[in-house]
């Protein structure tokens with residue numbers, strides 16, 4: 001039996017218990033009340049991994065490396081505050097970011113010299129990771145529609161030395177038609193209900209949630225995904241991800257794209273280097289989705305990672 005969580009909306013808990021088995025449900029509900037270690041990435045645009053880890057170890061931080069991402073580390077939660085007071089933090093040589101957020105750029109695998117789009121970019125954690133992977137070489141466009149978030153994005157890019165990034169304050173839904181088949185790789189880290197970030201320590205994280213909000217944001221996600229797909233070159237790769245558990249924001253959105261573009265789009269299999277995952281579903285509340293949706297993955301939150309949904313798509317032909 002999982003521990004009672006009466007504060008969370010009943011409709012949310014009901015949906016979650018339809019989606020997950022007992023063990024997974026307990027794990028997810030526990031994650032909402034747990035303080036996680038702080039994960040961060042060393043910004044290789046501003047310093048080497050070796051130098052920055054040596055500096056942090058000398059300052060008595062207990063760094064644990066992330067085996068599948070050489071630039072990522074975590075420290076115990078009680079050291080978080082001290083980390084935000086280091087020179088490395090002020091000088092933009094590290095970036096604090098949940099480990100699940102680092103998975104999307106890792107799977108997108110951008111290369112130096114390519115043309116890449118981040119369609120919903122602020123505050124820029126994933127844009128920065130992509131710029132570092134591209135070694136500031138090539139073209140990286142970052143789009144954000146909300147003004148104050150756009151300026152936060154720009155400030156983060158400046159501070160972290162991501163000089164290659166061109167920023168655009170505009171609605172991502174219009175980008176596909178303005179820039180058709182322009183990008184080798186596209187990331188859509190879509191605006192979502194943020195269910196996987198609920199924290200019982202912070203009621204504001206869930207107090208605006210409703211099934212109506214989920215439906216509203218799902219409509220926007222469909223249009224953003226379509227725009228992202230239109231902007232992708234033939235043969236190009238795209239990552240769609242959210243920090244929501246809801247199938248309405250995940251499988252349903254991707255299924256809509258598959259139905260619209262048929263054989264022009266395919267879902268690629270994903271090899272994740274950790275086991276707290278679950279395959280995408282093909283049935284949800286009287287709806288049936290394409291079998292290919294089983295290639296998507298949910299990252300189930302655990303003692304270190306937040307929850308996430310992730311899908312890798314390829315444009316197979318012009319359409």
Ligand SMILES: C[S@@+](CC[C@H](N)C(=O)[O-])C[C@H]1O[C@@H](n2cnc3c(N)ncnc32)[C@H](O)[C@@H]1O
Pocket residue numbers: 101119120121122123124125126127143144145146149170171172173189190191192
């Ligand atoms: C999940 S957050 C992105 C987080 C970011 N990728 C990161 O790693 O730091 C989604 C972002 O999409 C923005 N957004 C919402 N509607 C949008 C739209 N129509 N076009 C572009 N961005 C939008 C939100 O303001 C928000 O900053």
